Amino acid sequence: MSKYSVIGKRVHRVDGPEKVTGSAKYTFDIVLPNMLYGKVLRSPHPHAKILKIDTRKAEKLIGVKAVVTGKDTPGHKQGIWRRFPELCDEEILCRQKVRYIGDAVAAVAAIDEDTAEEALDLIEVEYEPLSAVFDPLEAIKEEAPQIHDGVDLNINITRHIEWGDVDEAFKKCDHIREDQFKCCSQAHVCMETHDAVASFDYSGKLTMWTSTQSSYYIQRLLADMLDLREGDIRVIKPPTGGGFGSKFELDSAQFCAAVLSMKLCKPVKIVLTREEEFTATKRRTPMYYFVKLGAKRDGTMLAKEVRVITEGGAYTAMGATALYLTGFFSSFPYKYPNYRYDGYRAYTNTAPTSAMRGFGAPQSTFVGESQIDMLADDLGIDPIEIRRKNGMTPNYEVPGQAYIQSCGLHQCLDEIEKHIKKRGKLPPNHGIGISAYGFMSGGIFNWFDTPYAFSAALVRINIDGKVDLFTGACDIGQGSDTTLSMICAEELGVRLEDIRIHAADTGICPADLGAWGSRETLMNGNAVKMAAADAKSQIMEFAAAKMGVNITYDLDIKDGWIHIVNRPERGVSYYDIVKEAIRGRDGNVIIGRGHYTPHRKGMISPAYSFGLQAAEVEVDPETGRYKLLNVTTAHESGTVINPIGIEGQLEGAIMMAGGFGFCEDQPMDEGKILNPSIADYKLIRSLDMPETEILEIDTYEPEGPFGAKEAGEGLTNPTAGAIGNAVYKAVGVRINDLPITPEKVFRALREKEKQGKKSK
Amino acid sequence: MKKELKLTVNGQPYDIYVKPKTLLSEALRDHLGLTGTKRGCNSSSCGACTVVLNGMAVKSCSILALQANGGEVTTVEGLARGTELHPLQKAFLDHGSFQCGFCTSGMLMSSKALLDENPKPTKEQIKEGIDGNICRCTGYNSIIRALTAVVKGEYKEEK
Numbered sequence: 001m002s003k004y005s006v007i008g009k010r011v012h013r014v015d016g017p018e019k020v021t022g023s024a025k026y027t028f029d030i031v032l033p034n035m036l037y038g039k040v041l042r043s044p045h046p047h048a049k050i051l052k053i054d055t056r057k058a059e060k061l062i063g064v065k066a067v068v069t070g071k072d073t074p075g076h077k078q079g080i081w082r083r084f085p086e087l088c089d090e091e092i093l094c095r096q097k098v099r100y101i102g103d104a105v106a107a108v109a110a111i112d113e114d115t116a117e118e119a120l121d122l123i124e125v126e127y128e129p130l131s132a133v134f135d136p137l138e139a140i141k142e143e144a145p146q147i148h149d150g151v152d153l154n155i156n157i158t159r160h161i162e163w164g165d166v167d168e169a170f171k172k173c174d175h176i177r178e179d180q181f182k183c184c185s186q187a188h189v190c191m192e193t194h195d196a197v198a199s200f201d202y203s204g205k206l207t208m209w210t211s212t213q214s215s216y217y218i219q220r221l222l223a224d225m226l227d228l229r230e231g232d233i234r235v236i237k238p239p240t241g242g243g244f245g246s247k248f249e250l251d252s253a254q255f256c257a258a259v260l261s262m263k264l265c266k267p268v269k270i271v272l273t274r275e276e277e278f279t280a281t282k283r284r285t286p287m288y289y290f291v292k293l294g295a296k297r298d299g300t301m302l303a304k305e306v307r308v309i310t311e312g313g314a315y316t317a318m319g320a321t322a323l324y325l326t327g328f329f330s331s332f333p334y335k336y337p338n339y340r341y342d343g344y345r346a347y348t349n350t351a352p353t354s355a356m357r358g359f360g361a362p363q364s365t366f367v368g369e370s371q372i373d374m375l376a377d378d379l380g381i382d383p384i385e386i387r388r389k390n391g392m393t394p395n396y397e398v399p400g401q402a403y404i405q406s407c408g409l410h411q412c413l414d415e416i417e418k419h420i421k422k423r424g425k426l427p428p429n430h431g432i433g434i435s436a437y438g439f440m441s442g443g444i445f446n447w448f449d450t451p452y453a454f455s456a457a458l459v460r461i462n463i464d465g466k467v468d469l470f471t472g473a474c475d476i477g478q479g480s481d482t483t484l485s486m487i488c489a490e491e492l493g494v495r496l497e498d499i500r501i502h503a504a505d506t507g508i509c510p511a512d513l514g515a516w517g518s519r520e521t522l523m524n525g526n527a528v529k530m531a532a533a534d535a536k537s538q539i540m541e542f543a544a545a546k547m548g549v550n551i552t553y554d555l556d557i558k559d560g561w562i563h564i565v566n567r568p569e570r571g572v573s574y575y576d577i578v579k580e581a582i583r584g585r586d587g588n589v590i591i592g593r594g595h596y597t598p599h600r601k602g603m604i605s606p607a608y609s610f611g612l613q614a615a616e617v618e619v620d621p622e623t624g625r626y627k628l629l630n631v632t633t634a635h636e637s638g639t640v641i642n643p644i645g646i647e648g649q650l651e652g653a654i655m656m657a658g659g660f661g662f663c664e665d666q667p668m669d670e671g672k673i674l675n676p677s678i679a680d681y682k683l684i685r686s687l688d689m690p691e692t693e694i695l696e697i698d699t700y701e702p703e704g705p706f707g708a709k710e711a712g713e714g715l716t717n718p719t720a721g722a723i724g725n726a727v728y729k730a731v732g733v734r735i736n737d738l739p740i741t742p743e744k745v746f747r748a749l750r751e752k753e754k755q756g757k758k759s760k
Numbered sequence: 761m762k763k764e765l766k767l768t769v770n771g772q773p774y775d776i777y778v779k780p781k782t783l784l785s786e787a788l789r790d791h792l793g794l795t796g797t798k799r800g801c802n803s804s805s806c807g808a809c810t811v812v813l814n815g816m817a818v819k820s821c822s823i824l825a826l827q828a829n830g831g832e833v834t835t836v837e838g839l840a841r842g843t844e845l846h847p848l849q850k851a852f853l854d855h856g857s858f859q860c861g862f863c864t865s866g867m868l869m870s871s872k873a874l875l876d877e878n879p880k881p882t883k884e885q886i887k888e889g890i891d892g893n894i895c896r897c898t899g900y901n902s903i904i905r906a907l908t909a910v911v912k913g914e915y916k917e918e919k
Contacts, residue, residue, distance in 0.1 A: 012853045019861030020849040022796020022836030026862065029795035189896050191800050191808055191862035241798075241862030242896050274801040477860025477897050644856035651899030652859065678805040678894060686887040686900040 005559055006490040007641050007706055013482045014501060015239060015475065024239040027195045027211045028271055035197070036065055038260050038270040039116035040252050041106040041123050042280055043098035046349035046671030047132035047145065050096055050125065053106060058122040063115035066263050067123065069106045070095035073259055074227045079316050080217065080249050081447040082224070087157070089148055090315040090352075092225070092255045098127070099147055099314035100351050101671050102280035107256035109268045134671050136311045136346035137288065147314065147347040154347040156312045157320045161327045163399035164338030169303035173294030175378055179371050181291070182737035183363040185311075185666040186284035186659070187681060188356055192241020193277040198257035199267040206233045206258060207507075211240045213248035213474050214514025215504045217448065221250040222258055237504035243476035244656070245355035246281055248516050249317060278676035282354035283666060285322045286311040289367045291330075299379055299386045301372075303338040306330045306364075312345045313352035319345050321445065322353070326360030329717075330368055331398065333409055333438035333610055334390040339399075349671050355516060357653070358716035361439055362660055366738060369435040369721030374734065383725070384417050387436050392610070402602040406709070408636030408699040409436065412612040415634040415695045419614060430629075432616045433725025439714025440605030441704065442519025444598045453595035454519070455527040456510035459488060459535040461590040463582055465560070465575035467492060467499045469531075472512020473524040474504045478712055479645040480520040484528045486641055487705050491532035493557025494574060510595075518710035521641065522607055525705035526596040535592025539574070542581035547572060598703075607701045607709040611635040615690070615722035619730040624746025626727060628658055628690040631719065636697035639707035646711045651692050653715035659684045661720030665739050765825055769794065770838030778825050784818070785809040787825035788835060796836035796865045800894070807893030810866035811835050817873035819866075819892070836865035839872065847915035848872060851906035859897035867893045871907055880911060 002008060018024040055067040070093040079088030094103050106123050110116040133139045133147070139154040147154050170176060196210040206228060212218050215235040223230045240247070253270040260268040272281065290307040308326060312319050327341035358365075376386040387409075394407045413436075420432055442454070458470040469488045475481040485499040502508060512524065540555050543562045547570075549555065554565040563571030582589060598606040613633045619626040631654050640646055663682040667674045675681045700707035720738055728734050733748035762777040769792060776791050783802075788794045788811065797820055800808030804822035811820045812834040839846040848871050851857070858864040867890060874881060874889030881889060886907045887900075895903065909915065 010854075013856070013858075015861070016853045016858075017845075019858055019864055020845065020852050020868065021840055022794075022865045024861055025795070026798075028798065029789075189894070191798070191806065191860060191894065191896055193800075239861060242860040244896070274803065274806075477862075479859060648856045648859055648898055648902060651901050652897045653899070655899035656896065677803060678801045679803060683894055683896075684899075685894065686890045686904070689887075689900045692899065692901050 004490055006486045006496050007639065008643060010644050011482065011486065011496055013479060014485050015481055026192055026239050026241055027197060027209050028192055030197045030209050030238065032197065032199060032267040035267040035269055036109040036111060036264065037113045037116050038107055038109045038257055038268045039113065039120055040104050040256050040270065041120045043101060043103040043105055045098055045127055045129050046101050047130040047147065048098050048127040049130060050094060050098065050105060051128055052126040054124040055106065058108060058119040061115065061119050061122060063111040064108060064119045066109045066260050067106060067119065068259050068263060069093060072263065074225070076225050078221055078225050078250055080318055081316060081320055083447050083449045087316040087320060092250065092252055100349055102351055103314065104252045104256065107260055109260040109264060132349035132671060134348050134350055134668065136309045136348055139346040139348045147349060151347060155344055156316055156347050157323055157345045159324050159327055159343040161341040162339065166303050166305055166338045166340040169338035170294045173302050174297040176292060176294040177371060177375055177378065178292045179374065180736060181289040181367045181370065183287045183289065183366060184738045185286045185353065186356060186664050187278055187666060188244040188246035189681065189683060190242030190244060190246060193272040193274060194247065194251045194253045194281055195271040196254040196257045197267055197269045198261040200258065200261040200265060202265055204232065206262070207236070208254065208258065209236045209238055210254050211247060212237050213243040213476050213516055215474065215506050216472055216511045217248050217514055218250060218254060219506045222254065225250065225255060226258060226262065234507040237474055240474070240476045243515060244357045245359065245516065247476065248514050249282065249354065251281060274678060275676045278681065279351060279673050282317050282352050284356035285319055285353035285360065287326060287363045291367060291371055293371055293375055295375055295379065297379065299376065299381045299389050301334060301336060301390045304331065304336050306341045308343045310343065310345045311350060311353055312347050313350045314347065315352040317352045317354035319353055322355060322360040326364045328401065328604055329361040330364040333392045333436050335392055335396060350668060351673065357656060358713045359517065361717045362657060362720060365435060365437050365717040366720040366724065369718065370724050370736065373725045373728065383434055384413055388413050391436065392438065402604045404608050405703060406607065406638060406699045406701040407610050408697040409610040411697045412610060412634035412636060415697065416612045416614050416632065419632050429619050429621055429730050430616060431726040431728065431730030432614050433722045433729055434612060434614045435718035435721035435725060436612045437714055437717035438608050438610045439518060439710060439717060441522040441607040441609065441710035442605055443517040444601060444603060444605060450511065450513065452511040454597045455512050455523040456595040457524065457527040457531040458510060459531040459592035461535050461539065461578055463579055465494065465498060465578045467494060469499055469501045469528065470509045471501065471503050471524055471528060472509045472514070473520045474515040476515050478515065478649065479642060480515065480524065483521055483642045483645055484524055487525050487528050488532045490706065491529045492536050494560055518712040518714065521708050521710060522704045523596050525708060527594040529705040530594030530596065531592040534594060535590050538590045538592070539577060539581055542584060543572060543577050546577060546580065601703070606703045609637045609710045609714045611714065611718065613718035613722045615719065615726045617723060617726040617730055619727060619745065621731055621749055624742040624749060626742065626745065628662065628688065628723065630691045630693070631658070632693040632695065634695040634697055635715065636699045637711035638699050638701035638704050638709040640696065641706065641708050647694060649711050650694055650715050654692055654719055655684045655689060657716040657719035658723065661723040661738060661740055663739055663741065763826055765829055767828060767831060767833060769833045770835060780824070780826060782825045783821050784823050784825045784828050785820035788820060794835050794837050798862055798865055800862065807870060808863050808866045810869045810893060812869050812873050815876065817870045836868055839868060847910050847917050850915050851910045855902045855906040855909065857898060857903040857906040863893060863895045867895060867903060875910065883908065
């Protein structure tokens with residue numbers, strides 16, 4: 001019999017029935033009485049002064065109820081790095097200047113979307129175009145135009161990480177490689193575009209339904225921007241159609257809907273179009289990488305030096321965190337005794353870049369895992385072997401940075417080695433590439449400056465034994481509602497169907513940072529477990545008294561049966577005891593409280609997941625076209641709480657990370673994104689999807705609930721690197737800039753042929 | 761000037777008036793309140809709005825409502841019979857074939873049209889059948905497993 005009754009079981013998602021029947025109500029589906037529809041006017045210029053905005057014609061259009069510009073707002077600038085005012089640089093509705101094609105300048109509310117759209121054409125904006133800069137390497141030159149006042153050389157942020165003596169260590173290396181890489185942008189492509197329904201009424205309070213990864217962040221940021229009190233704003237997250245990092249900052253749909261609703265005292269709904277989604281929301285950060293890696297002849301890596309310049313786009317957004325994490329994860333998952341990172345984020349006149357699943361680590365993993373294969377090749381060492389020699393192990397301290405407790409990297413290496421051996425000799429033009437990775441289980445950062453615990457939960461036990469679980473965690477599809485309900489049921493000893501979760505409604509749930517940085521299973525899981533344990537201990541007082549047990553006996557609840565641990569047949573029904581307990585407390589329902597904030601866990605995260613992925617490709621050497629045949633992942637995330645959830649995260653990550661390696665990109669011309677539609681933006685579809693295999697490695701994370709840690713974003717890290725290494729194994733060409741398109745492979749093959757002929 | 765539109769949706773006849781430019785997806789969502797059908801792109805490239813029209817999977821943002829005049833439409837709301845879920849819905853639940861759920865209605869309707877036309881598709885034909893539907897969460901393989909299980913007869917429709 002399994003140790004657990006609920007955890008590790010293949011259960012249906014708690015939101016499953018409503019999602020497969022089409023009855024789940026997303027923000028996109030919400031219609032309120034007297035509701036108006038909003039649209040946003042955006043800048044066609046990458047960089048321009050706003051001289052004048054004339055809204056009179058638009059206001060006269062029949063059906064238009066309000067037109068607002070930056071002048072109708074308190075004029076604050078917002079950003080998610082609230083502790084650093086200079087990094088709060090985005091007005092959303094621009095007053096003096098626009099900084100990218102897509103910056104918002106005005107918004108309209110009308111009786112329907114068509115009328116609002118028509119009104120946008122009637123707003124006259126007079127711009128004075130300014131010279132613009134698009135590439136971060138150009139933006140940091142003296143002669144480049146200044147994008148934000150007071151920011152010299154357009155350098156938005158710099159980050160430095162260092163340990164050991166890098167320069168001295170390079171002197172001791174037998175072999176040093178210096179390489180350059182370029183990582184492209186990527187769009188999140190959430191199936192539900194950004195949307196919001198704002199309802200400000202005569203009580204002076206604002207309610208917002210919105211598709212978000214953090215209802216608390218949106219509540220707080222709206223309060224900052226609108227000069228309202230946090231408590232006067234209630235943000236509710238209905239079922240949300242994906243986030244992937246794009247939905248935890250305040251966006252133009254939310255802000256403009258709120259401004260319009262406050263002006264009209266009527267509900268206003270704004271749904272971004274797919275084109276706006278591509279051009280006027282944030283995206284993955286493109287990065288230039290300059291890397292120096294040194295090793296002994298036997299493959300022991302002694303030193304690594306990394307310099308990165310990222311394309312920031314017009315605003316800071318979450319780019320500061322991406323810049324930091326790409327630097328930290330450039331050392332992953334290896335024990336570099338000497339390491340130095342310098343990162344620079346430059347403002348450019350392009351759509352702002354920010355968080356996207358993996359948060360800087362897919363870039364660093366592509367670069368790091370490509371280069372380590374190149375190094376292994378130079379030294380004649382097997383790629384598995386060099387990773388085994390240098391890979392992280394349990395209870396390892398990243399000097400001055402992080403403390404790693406559980407780590408199953410070496411078991412993952414063993415499993416993938418077996419997988420490759422089993423595959424045997426490959427047909428011609430096939431190659432298997434590997435890529436190792438690790439990721440954090442939630443960040444220990446508080447640049448948002450929250451005064452609340454990072455995660456909190458309340459558990460209320462009702463008279464019939466049913467449980468209401470209140471959490472600020474945001475299920476954006478990744479399945480936190482199910483995972484947290486499972487944790488609650490397991491800890492309390494009741495059935496999963498006894499739990500009803502109420503999540504991400506700031507009006508009734510405790511504040512919570514939301515769904516980002518792979519934090520919910522560990523951080524919210526710990527808070528939920530603590531709240532459930534608190535409620536349970538209150539029930540146990542009554543149970544012990546009722547049962548009249550010796551005080552040295554331990555009691556527990558399993559499957560609704562309160563019993564003596566050593567004599568499970570002696571017990572009472574949980575459902576009966578709850579009734580009596582509540583009656584005995586003068587009708588006072590049982591409420592358990594839990595919270596979690598990491599302490600003494602280094603600077604990055606309380607726990608890290610690890611894994612190794614092997615991708616097999618078949619390349620056509622004539623055309624450069626290649627097929628992703630199989631992606632096998634040995635993966636460890638501590639105790640598996642929700643196995644169907646993990647499978648979904650892993651396979652879904654391969655679609656997204658495979659796309660990052662294979663086909664997804666956002667080419668631009670003078671700051672204009674050239675493929676802002678799903679027809680033109682290439683995504684992996686069912687026919688391109690490789691076979692996927694999962695080799696789950698058993699580990700236990702002491703810091704996590706029931707030993708669990710993250711299984712969300714880390715899985716996005718390895719695939720691009722594995723593809724690059726596989727293409728190299730297949731046909732001997734190395735592509736250093738993403739995505740690895742057939743065209744690049746074709747050109748590299750022709751170049752290789754030319755070089756081959758020359759040397760003959 | 762609004763025009764009359766006669767449409768049978770999930771077995772229920774409707775007689776409504778719509779603007780000539782109203783899309784089928786808009787008629788279903790905004791006029792009939794059937795919000796299970798989603799809008800992911802409004803340019804017939806993502807598949808979130810897929811419905812079955814006269815037996816064929818159709819992206820309901822790609823045709824005008826009036827083009828469907830007199831037609832029979834099945835939307836995701838028409839799959840379950842009362843509280844009894846359709847075999848595809850049960851298989852999607854068991855195999856975790858959805859996460860955020862926003863593409864799910866369209867994915868189910870493409871799957872239904874595929875199996876109605878060809879009850880024994882090969883794996884390749886299943887992949888082709890859902891190739892017009894983008895799912896950003898699952899990576900498709902769990903959807904393919906669900907359909908395979910239905911094809912194998914693991915989920916019988918209760919009569």
